[in-house]
Amino acid sequence: IPQRLARLAAAAQEETWQSRQQLQTQQQEVARLQEELSRARQDGERWASALQRAQREALEREAMRGAEQARQQELIRDMKERLLELLREKDALWQKTEGIDTPVPGPAPRDTALCSRCHKDFRLLSRRYSCRLCQGKVCHACSMDFGKQGRCCLICYQQRHPQAT
Numbered sequence: 001i002p003q004r005l006a007r008l009a010a011a012a013q014e015e016t017w018q019s020r021q022q023l024q025t026q027q028q029e030v031a032r033l034q035e036e037l038s039r040a041r042q043d044g045e046r047w048a049s050a051l052q053r054a055q056r057e058a059l060e061r062e063a064m065r066g067a068e069q070a071r072q073q074e075l076i077r078d079m080k081e082r083l084l085e086l087l088r089e090k091d092a093l094w095q096k097t098e099g100i101d102t103p104v105p106g107p108a109p110r111d112t113a114l115c116s117r118c119h120k121d122f123r124l125l126s127r128r129y130s131c132r133l134c135q136g137k138v139c140h141a142c143s144m145d146f147g148k149q150g151r152c153c154l155i156c157y158q159q160r161h162p163q164a165t
Helices: 002-097 154-160
Strands: 143-145 151-153
């Protein structure tokens, strides 16, 4: 019996030692997992902070973009108003100069990029028209509209319709 008790005691000691080893291993594992959890929480806090900062910056950029868009729309509106003013002014000046005698047209200039009457460049806002009578190239301000028959220059119009002057 004493040997058996000694064996049982030795087996119990061995089990105790193994249990302590497992407990120590598990405690180390728990410590490692707690450390990882702590790092993960810190990373989560950093990511949350970075996300909040990015959201704030995005909202600020959106606000600046909205303000810039509003300024651009206001600028476009002002430019349209100024364009209308200039067109009215041009029409008023054209009405004043319509009755002034103009010289007889000479041959059309060789440079087809210029109006044959006022020598203005043809561009996006200055369209080129071909006079149906003298075939000269004139701008909108230097031509008259005959509806379906087309346009002619003011000089040819005044020669054809002297009562209009």
